[in-house]
Amino acid sequence: MKYAYYPGCSASGTSKECEESLQATMRHLGVELTQLEDWNCCGAAMATGVSYLLSLALPARNLALAERAESDLVTGCSRCYMNLIRAVHYTENNASVREKVNVLLAETGVQYSGKARLRHILDVIINDVGLDAVAEKVKRPLGGLRVAPYYGCCQGMWTYAQFDSVEDPHCFDELLGTLGAQVVDYPLKTACCGGTLSMSKRSVGAKLIGDLLAAAGDADCIVTACPLCMFNLNSFQKEAGRARSTHFDIPILFLTQIMGMAFGLPEKALGLQRNTVPVDSLYRKMAVGAAVSSGAGSASGPG
Amino acid sequence: MNGFEPQIVAFTCNWCSYAAADLAGTSRIHYPSNVRIIRVMCSGMIDPIYVLRSFEAGFDGVLLAGCHIGDCHYISGNKRAEERTAKLRRLLHILGLEDERLKLEWISAAEGGRFAETIKGYVDQLKQLGPSPFRKEATA
Amino acid sequence: MAEDKNDVKIGVYVCHCGSNIAGTVDVEQVTASAQERGSVAVARNYKFMCSEPGQALIKQDIEELGLNRVVVAACSPRMHEPTFRRVVEEGGLNPYQLHICNIREQCSWVHKDGATDKAEALISAAISRAYYLEPLESREVPVAPAVLVVGGGIAGIQAALKVADAGRKVYLVEREPSIGGHMSQIDKTFPTLDCSACILTPRMAAVKSHPNIELMTYSEVVDVQGYVGNFKATIRRKPRYVDESLCTGCGICQEKCPWKAESEFDCGLGQRKAIYTPFPQAVPNVPVIDPEHCVYILKDGKCGACLKFCERGAVDFSQTEKIVDVEVGAIIMATGYDLMDPSEIARLGYGKFPNVITSLQFERLCNATGPTGGHIVLNGQEPKSVGIIHCVGSRDRKYHSYCSRVCCMYALKFAHLIKEKIEDASVYQFYIDMRCYGKGFEEFFQREGSEGVTFIRGKPAQVTDLALSEEEQGKLVVVCENTLMGRQLRVPVDMVVLCPAMEARSDARDVARLFNLTQSADGFLQERHAKLEPVATANDGVFVIGCAQGPKDIPDTVAQALAGAAETLSLIDRGSVELQAATATVDETLCQGCGRCEEICVFHAPTLSSDGTMIPVSSINEALCKGCGVCAVTCPTGAISIRHFTRQQILAELEALSGVPV
C-alpha cells in the first residue's frame, strides 16, 4: 500500500508524537507513506476567518500537488482532513469558486482539477489495511485498559461521512476492540474540543475541554485521531480542571500511539515521552491486565 | 458564442417525461424556449426515422425522454428505446453527427425540476457544440 | 376511410386561460397567424375555452362552419383532453378528430421570452398534425362486476364496505393475520378523543359478516394482469396452519402454547405466543402459527400442544400456501404507510435508551388492550415527566422533506392522556410549528394550553443521559434551543416520545410496479391529478386511497376511501368501459409474417395467423393492445402503425415545428 502523505503543521509541531507514532505504526503495518513534497499549511481553523478563497486555496494546493504525484493523499489530522475535503466538495460543487481557487493556485504554479482522492489515516487502517491485519500485529493486547475513543467533531461530520455512520460512528471502537482494549462509551465522543478557542477564548475553551474530560469518566486514557484535539486535551487539563474546580490527569494518546503500544513497538518510536500527560500508568495497567488474562503474572513493565 | 440559439426537438413519453414537463410548468420553473416537445405514448414508440428527419429538418439536438428503467408504463418500452438509441448513435456517427446531438434521458413524472435542468444543460451543451452540420443545407 | 383532403376544415381555438397564457403569449398574434394556414376554416381565442361559453363556441362552429378537425391550444392534454373530446363529440365529430396543443404548462408558464414564437410554432405543428387525424372507433368491453381492495386498514375496510353495500362483490386482501391496520393499534383519536377500537372494531366485524365481501387475510397479491374493467389478480394465501372453517377462536391454543415471541402488534413492548391472534378483537378471530417460533415446525413434531388442546381439531400443520385467482373490474390500493425507524437519527437515542419510544409504542402503552393494560408504565416505572419530540424525520431534507400532518395533533392527544393518567406529570412539547389546520384542531390545541402542558419551540439536537447537574441525574436530558428565548435549554425527563415521519411502505416500489402505478418524489403512490383526480392513478381502473398516497389523518383517509368506492362503483355500474382506441393496426399487404411483433410485445397483443392459403400475417388483439408502439417501430416492413400516433401524423408535426419541409 503506497500513499502520498500530508503531515500538517500540528502533527509536525505541537503534536510531534502523532507524526512519529504514525510513521512507526504504518511502517510496521507495511503501509508506505511518501511525504507530500513542498506541502503547505491547510489554513487550520483560522483561514476561514480571514479569507474564503484562502480557506479553499491553501488546502487545494496540497491536493493539486497530490494530483501531480498521481497518488491518493493521506492525512492523520482531522482538521487538515476537514479543510482538504471541504476544498474538494466546494470546488466540485461550484464552478466559479473552482475558477477563483485556480487563479490563486496559478500563483504557485499548480492547478487543481479534482482528481486527487483524499483519505484519512483511520480510513486507510480500517478499510485498506483491515482490522484482521491489525489483529495479527497485536503483541501486547490492551486487556487491562479502559479506553475512551474521542472521535472529534470535524471527523464525525466529514471523515466518517466517507465510510462510517456520521451521527453514531463506531469504527474507532472496533479498532480499539481489535487491540483488546475495553472501549468506554461516553456521550461527548463526537463533540468539539473547542479548536483554537482554547487559546483565543480561554474561558470557553477550558469549559469545553473540561466537560469532555469529565464525560470520559473513569477511562484510563482518551484516544484521539486528531493532533489538534491531542494538543488541546493534553495541554489544557490544568486549566479545564480549575474551571470545574477539580483536577484532571488523563493520558491522551494519538490512535497510532496506542496501536504501537499494542504492537509492542518501543516507546521512543511512538514519541510517548513527548506526551504532556505521562502515560507510564497505562503500561502498568496493561501488565496487570495481561497477568489477569494469561494467569501467568510475568508481563514486562514499560521500556 | 455569436448568439447562436440551438433548436431542440424533444420526444417525451406521455406518462413520465411529458408529465415532468407539465410539472415544471405548474411549478413555474423557467427554462430556455429553444425546445419543442412532441408527445408520444412511450419512448418505445419513437421511430428512428423521427430522429433522422429531425436532423434533416435542421434541429441541432434531439432529446428522447422516457420513464426510468423499470418504471415504464408499458413495462419495457424504454428498454427498447435504449437499445435503438445505441444503434442509432452509430449511424449518426457515420453521418458525421456528434454524439451529444442525440440525448436520451429518463425523467420521471415527479422530476419537473430535473426536466428544466436537462433542457438548460442541453442548450448550453449545444451552444458549445455550435449549429448542426445539417442545419445550413436545411435552412438554405 | 376515404376523405378528400381538400375538404379538411380545421378550427383553431386559443385559450387565454385568464392571464395564465394571455399574460405571456400574444394570443391575438398567434390566432391571426393560425388563421393564415391553409385548411384552417376559423381561428379564435377566448378567455376560458374550457368554460361553458368556450365549449359552446366550438360546438357552434362545428355545426355552422362544418369543421371536421379541432385544435385547442390551451393547457396540457393531460388536463382537459377528455373535456374537449366530449365537446367535439357533442358537436357531432369523432372525439379523435381533436388535437390539444399545450401552450400553458409547456410554454407560457416556463418561458419569459420567446413564449409567443414558441406558441405559434406549436400551434402550427398542431394544425399540421390535425390535418392527418382520423376518426377512431373506441371499442366497448364489459366490466367484471367485482372489486379488489388491497389492504385492510381503515381505508380498505371503509371502501370495501361501501362497495359491498352497493351490492358488488369485493375481495379484500390483507397481508397481516388480521384486518384493522395501524388504527387498531391506536388508543384514542384526536381531536374528539373517542376510542379508536370503539369506532373501528364494529366495522371490522361488519367486513367479516358481509355477504358480498370475501376476506383474505394473511395473503398477498403476487400478480396482476389485464386492463381496466378486466383485471386478473393472483393472490398468495400463506398457510395459517389453522383451519378457518373449524376454528371457533376460543383461544385455548394460545393459552397452552409454551413458545413466546415479540409482539409485532405491540411494537416489541409485549409478547405473544407462537400461535397467536395479533390482538383480542382480531378479524378473523382465527390464530396463525408463526413458523419462525413454532417448535412443532422447527423441530418436526416436538411439542404440538395446540394440536392436543384444540377440541375442534382446527390446527392443521399439513396446510400449504394456496394460490387464488380473482377477476375484477377495478382495484383499490389501500396499502397504508410505514412509521420511520428513528434509530436512523442516532442523536435522539432511540434503540440506545429504553425510555425513548415511538408514538406507536406510546399508543400501545395507553391502550387498554396493550402490554400494560393501559397504564403508562415503561420498564416498571411510571414517568413523572415526558418529552414529546415533533418532526422526527419530517420537514427535514435529510430524511423526508414533507410534513407528516398528524404528529402535532396526536402529540397534543398524548399530552392530554398523560395528564389524565398520571397526575402531576409534567409534559413538554418540543415543536417547530404547531399545525392544527383541521376541524376542531385549533380548539383542541387551546384546551391543551389550559392543561398545563409546556410548549418549547425548538428542534431538539440530542437526547442524552449525560447529567450536568443534580436534577439531571438518572434522567434523559433533551437538549435544544428555546428559540423563543434564544437560549440553549436542557430538559430532564423520565420518558421521551418521538413522533417519527410517516413514510411510504418499504416495498412501495415493488407494489407500484406490480400494479403499474407511479410514485411521487416522496415515494408514496401518485394520484393522477392532485386536485381533480385525487384517487385515480396513471393506471386506468386502479385507485389509491389513504396513506398509500401520502400522510393523512383518519377523517381524510375515510373521505378518500369513500371517494375510491364511488369511483369503482361508477366504473362497474357503467357495465362496460371504452378501451382507448389508439391501438396498433396491421397493414396485411405489407406484413411479411416475420413474427418480430409477436416476440417483442409484452402484452401478447399481436399473433401470427394464417388461413393456410398464404403466409401467416400478424393481427392485433385490440383488447390486449395498450398502444405503446413498440411493435410498430420493430416491424421491419412498416406494416404496423399506431392509430392516432401514425408516422404521417408525427412527421407532419415535426415538419411544422422545424419550419422546414422534410
Place this chain on the structure above:
Amino acid sequence: MGAQPKTLEGAWTPQAPGHTPSSTDLVGNDFSLCYQCGLCTGSCRTAYAMKYTPRQVMNLLQLGLVKEAVASGAGLLCTACYSCTFRCPRGVAVTDLMAAIQRLSLAEKHADPHIRRWYQAFTDTVARHGRFHEVEFLVRYYAPNPFRLREQVSVGLTLLRKGKITLRPPKMRSQKAIAAMFRKAAQIEGRP
C-alpha cells in the same frame, strides 16, 4: 469591507435544483432557507457564550441586519465543528455563514483586538513561511504587550521541553509563491 453581497459571497454554494444533499455533501444553502428550528443552536457547544445564537444570526441575515450579526461577534466563537451544517434540516451552510460573519467582524472596528490580532498573527506567519510556526505566531500575537505572553508560558515551556516546538521557523520551497497567493486573494476579495 464592502457591502453584504460581496463579503458574504461564496459563504455558501447553492445546490442545483433537485440535488438532494447526502452525508458526504456538506455544501449548503443560502440562509433564506432557514426556518428557525434552532437545531443549529442546540447542536452548538459554544452558543451559550454567544450574544446571538447561530439561529438568531441566520434570522438577522434574513432580515438584512448583517451589521448587528457582525457586531455580536458570534462568528468569532464558532469552532467550525460543522455539527449545525451537517444536521440542518434545510441544508443551510450555517458554519460557512458564521465564518462569513467572522470575516466581517474582524474587519470591523468593534472587533475584539486580541482576536483580530490572533487571526492576523496566524495569517502573517503562514503567509511568510507557508506553514505554521508556533513561536513566531505567539510573538506576533503578543507583540503589543509582551507581558501577556505569561498566559502561554506554562504550555509553551512544556512544548519546548518536549521538543515539540523549535525557535527555527519551518522551511519549504514555495514560501514566496504562497505569499503571492495571499496577496492575490486579498486583491480579489478587496481586502487591504
